[in-house]
Amino acid sequence: xxxxxxxxxxxxxxxxxxxxxxxxxxxxxxxxxxxxxxxxxxxxxxxxxxxxxxxxxxxxxxxxxxxxxxxxxxxxxxxxxxxxxxxxxxxxxxxxxxxxxxxxxxxxxxxxxxxxxxxxxxxxxxxxxxxxxxxxxxxxxxxxxxxxxxxxxxxxxxxxxxxxxxxxxxxxxxxxxxxxxxxxxxxxxxxxxxxxxxxxxxxxxxxxxxxxxxxxxxxxxxxxxxxxxxxxxxxxxxxxxxxxxxxxxxxxxxxxxxxxxxxxxxxxxxxxxxxxxxxxxxxxxxxxxxxxxxxxxxxxxxxxxxxxxxxxxxxxxxxxxxxx
Amino acid sequence: xxxxxxxxxxxxxxxxxxxxxxxxxxxxxxxxxxxxxxxxxxxxxxxxxxxxxxxxxxxxxxxxxxxxxxxxxxxxxxxxxxxxxxxxxxxxxxxxxxxxxxxxxxxxxxxxxxxxxxxxxxxxxxxxxxxxxxxxxxxxxxxxxxxxxxxxxxxxxxxxxxxxxxxxxxxxxxxxxxxxxxxxxxxxxxxxxxxxxxxxxxxxxxxxxxxxxxxxxxxxxxxxxxxxxxxxxxxxxxxxx
Numbered sequence: 056x057x058x059x060x061x062x063x064x065x066x067x068x069x070x071x072x073x074x075x076x077x078x079x080x081x082x083x084x085x086x087x088x089x090x091x092x093x094x095x096x097x098x099x100x101x102x103x104x105x106x107x108x109x110x111x112x113x114x115x116x117x118x119x120x121x122x123x124x125x126x127x128x129x130x131x132x133x134x135x136x137x138x139x140x141x142x143x144x145x146x147x148x149x150x151x152x153x154x155x156x157x158x159x160x161x162x163x164x165x166x167x168x169x170x171x172x173x174x175x176x177x178x179x180x181x182x183x184x185x186x187x188x189x190x191x192x193x194x195x196x197x198x199x200x201x202x203x204x205x206x207x208x209x210x211x212x213x214x215x216x217x218x219x220x221x222x223x224x225x226x227x228x229x230x231x232x233x234x235x236x237x238x239x240x241x242x243x244x245x246x247x248x249x250x251x252x253x254x255x256x257x258x259x260x261x262x263x264x265x266x267x268x269x270x271x272x273x274x275x276x277x278x279x280x281x282x283x284x285x286x287x288x289x290x291x292x293x294x295x296x297x298x299x300x301x302x303x304x305x306x307x308x309x310x311x312x313x314x315x316x317x318x319x320x321x322x323x324x325x326x327x328x329x330x331x332x333x334x335x336x337x338x339x340x341x342x343x344x345x346x347x348x349x350x351x352x353x354x355x356x357x358x359x360x361x362x363x364x365x366x367x368x369x370x371x372x373x374x375x376x377x378x379x
Numbered sequence: 380x381x382x383x384x385x386x387x388x389x390x391x392x393x394x395x396x397x398x399x400x401x402x403x404x405x406x407x408x409x410x411x412x413x414x415x416x417x418x419x420x421x422x423x424x425x426x427x428x429x430x431x432x433x434x435x436x437x438x439x440x441x442x443x444x445x446x447x448x449x450x451x452x453x454x455x456x457x458x459x460x461x462x463x464x465x466x467x468x469x470x471x472x473x474x475x476x477x478x479x480x481x482x483x484x485x486x487x488x489x490x491x492x493x494x495x496x497x498x499x500x501x502x503x504x505x506x507x508x509x510x511x512x513x514x515x516x517x518x519x520x521x522x523x524x525x526x527x528x529x530x531x532x533x534x535x536x537x538x539x540x541x542x543x544x545x546x547x548x549x550x551x552x553x554x555x556x557x558x559x560x561x562x563x564x565x566x567x568x569x570x571x572x573x574x575x576x577x578x579x580x581x582x583x584x585x586x587x588x589x590x591x592x593x594x595x596x597x598x599x600x601x602x603x604x605x606x607x608x609x610x611x612x613x614x615x616x617x618x619x620x
Contacts, residue, residue, distance in 0.1 A: 279430055280467035280526075284481035284533055285457035294480060298471050376471045376513040 174333030188255025193262025223260035269300035309366035386436035398592035414589035460530030520551030
């Protein structure tokens with residue numbers, strides 16, 4: 056049993072896992088596109104009978120029987136019928152045609168791809184600035200909290216920090232966003248700024264606890280060694296304690312950033328055109344939920360996979376002092 | 380050089396560790412402090428550079444009362460090197476960075492100058508080939524020698540050793556004691572808390588016996604080991620020797 060687990064653990068690779076999930080996704084997309092193609096293709100709107108027959112027969116892999124030959128639309132299907140390819144080849148040809156039609160309708164002809172890119176840019180912008188704000192707030196509060204926990208100094212600041220963390224962690228981010236935009240910003244000014252502040256403040260509370268645990272995980276002898284050399288508290292904190300603490304909490308910190316990135320999808324609540332919101336808008340244009348949402352999900356997935364890869368590399372770099 | 384007057388230290392209101400320590404240490408002296416566990420010898424040493432804040436009493440270092448609240452203790456600590464039982468090297472920095480961090484960050488030396496000094500010191504303890512290694516790659520004895528070098532890089536006037544060999548096996552302890560012996564011969568003022576009786580006998584100019592938060596005996600090693608007066612010390616020596 057252990058051996059099997061050991062094999063699985065060792066054969067696991069980031070690339071394989073990513074490829075596996077991507078394949079799964081694309082397969083699901085193709086299959087459902089194939090299913091949808093039957094009744095939803097745009098050129099079946101008027102001559103539904105004939106094309107439906109042809110596509111159904113093609114799905115069954117038989118030669119198509121053309122029955123209606125009078126109408127103009129039937130001409131098309133006759134052309135299709137004269138197509139010499141049969142069976143599985145035909146299936147994939149139809150599939151390809153249908154998929155490209157859907158992609159064109161959802162992402163190309165309505166400039167959906169541009170909207171998605173804009174949405175992606177907004178999402179990235181919010182995430183980037185919010186995570187910086189979160190780190191700054193979190194680092195600051197984490198240091199205050201850890202100073203209090205180890206030396207009982209900064210009692211008042213610690214109380215404020217605890218209150219802040221309690222309130223932020225105790226309320227949903229959506230509610231915080233709504234309060235920030237409608238109450239504090241008076242629903243007038245910069246929406247993106249409101250989102251950045253909300254997510255930054257929200258993330259800061261979580262990062263604070265991550266940093267606190269990181270700082271407190273460092274042996275007190277490190278601080279003593281720094282101080283005994285004549286370094287000040289701040290210098291020791293910056294050059295000795297924090298680098299080690301950050302190294303220790305990097306996995307937790309990465310987790311927090313991934314959560315933050317995905318949490319920005321609620322920015323649509325205050326009508327920010329972020330990635331998720333754009334996806335929803337494309338859905339509402341065509342009433343075809345599958346394509347826009349799958350595309351949005353894929354983009355998030357790629358972002359998160361990329362981010363975690365980046366964090367792994369960073370972690371490895373910081374871990375080089377652990378080599379023996 | 381160091382004068383301690385009526386030093387008291389209390390932990391958690393009711394645990395009295397130091398109960399009135401008085402001592403004067405002159406420049407160039409090598410003072411070894413021995414005593415049973417819990418006698419307050421480590422606390423005494425840590426009070427000397429204010430890693431522990433004394434509850435009451437005065438400590439004078441080079442003519443300055445360092446227990447005075449207005450004193451910039453960071454500045455004074457530069458002149459007092461300290462070596463710990465558990466080395467406390469900075470694990471995320473290379474050996475060279477460990478040694479040069481404080482002198483460079485405090486603006487005492489330029490980086491190149493600090494590196495040069497670090498290499499000279501490393502050569503002295505026979506570890507110049509380890510400059511780019513990380514602490515995790517060294518043995519305990521090597522780590523402690525690096526810790527000594529790190530303290531020496533600040534060019535201190537006095538070196539405080541807090542049980543520097545207690546976490547080492549006898550062979551590694553020997554390496555470290557050898558470095559300390561050379562340091563003593565070079566004229567460094569040293570205060571050493573240790574259980575190494577051999578070191579006390581051979582290197583010390585004065586040996587203190589601490590028990591129950593007070594200095595019970597203060598004598599040159601010959602007299603200390605040959606003709607101990609305090610009955611508690613006689614008992615202690617009969618057990619350890």
